[in-house]
Amino acid sequence: MTPLVINGSVNMIGAGLAAIGSGIGVGMIFASVIQGTARQPEARGMMMGTAWIGMAIVEALFILALAFAFVIK
C-alpha cells in the first residue's frame, strides 16, 4: 500500500523552477541597490526608481511561467 498519494500537475514543478531564476535576479538587483546606496547615499532615490522597473521586468518571467503552468495542460 502506498503511504501518501499526491495527484496533480507536474507543471507546478516547472513554475517552481522558474521561481529560482527570477528569485536570483531580484536578489541581485536589490543587492546592487544596497551596495550603491552604501557608496553614494544621495543617489538612492534614482536607483530605487530603476530598481523597481528592473524588478518588474525580472519578475515578469516568473509570472509568465505561472500563467503558462495553469494554461498549458
Add this chain to the structure above:
Amino acid sequence: MRPLIPLEGATASYEPPSLHNFQFGGIYGGPDWLNRPLVQAVAAAIIVIAFWLWASRQLKTVPTRRQFVFEYFYEFIRNGVARDALGHDFRKYVPYLLGLFSFIWVNNLFEIFFLTMFPTMANIGYAWALAIIAWIVYNWAGVRRHGVGGYLRRSLFPSGVPAPLYVLVTPIEFMSNILIRPLTLGLRLFGNMFAGHLVVLVFVVGGSYLMLHGSQPIYHVAGVVSLLFSFLIFALELLVCTLQAYIFTVLTAQYVASSIADEH
C-alpha cells in the same frame, strides 16, 4: 488539474483553490456578463472620477490641509512619473497617467477590501484592455510627433546600425516595440494579481479547512497558524497592489517617452 490529497482521514473532501475561483456567474441571478469583476471595474471608474472631481474643487493658491494631501498624491505622478520619464512636454500625458494609476490602484485594492476580496485584474480581459489603450497611446504619440513614416523609421530602423544588419535588427525591434511591450504589460499586471489572489486563497481556504475539518489536533493548530500568517500575506499584497499600479504607469510613460524621443 486534479486535487492534491495530503490529508489522510480528513472528514470533508478538500478542493484546493484553482482556476474555478476566478470564474463568476452573474450577480444576484443577473445575466452572465454582469459579473463581479465588471461591477468592480465600473465601481472603480466611478470612484476615481468622483474622487478627483471632489479633490479638484475649490482650489486655492495657499492650499488647505485637504488640498495639500491631494496635491501630494497628484505630484507623485506628475513629477515622479511623468516629468522624470517624458521631459519638458509631459503635461499632455499627466491626466492619462494619473487616471491610469488611480484606476489600477483602486481595482487592485479591491483584492484586500473586505467587501469585494477579488482583484479585478485577475481576469485577464481587464488587463488586456488597459494594455491595448497603452499601446494605442504610445503609438499615437509617436505618430503625432514624427509622422507615420518617421515614427516607423525611428522605431524599426535605429540609427548607427550598418545597413546589412537591418535584416536582423528590424524584426527584433518590431517584435520588441510593437508586439512584446503590450503583451508583457498586460500579462505582468494580470499575473501578479492572479498569483496574489491565489496565494491568499491557499492560506485562507486551506487554513480554515484545516481548522474546521482536521482529524487531529495538530491540523487544527496548523490551520490557526496558517490563518494568522494570511495577515502577513495581506500586507505583502498591499505592497504588490501599489507596486504593480506604479509599474504599469511608469512603463507606459517610458514607452511614450521612447516613441516621442528625437534620437532613438
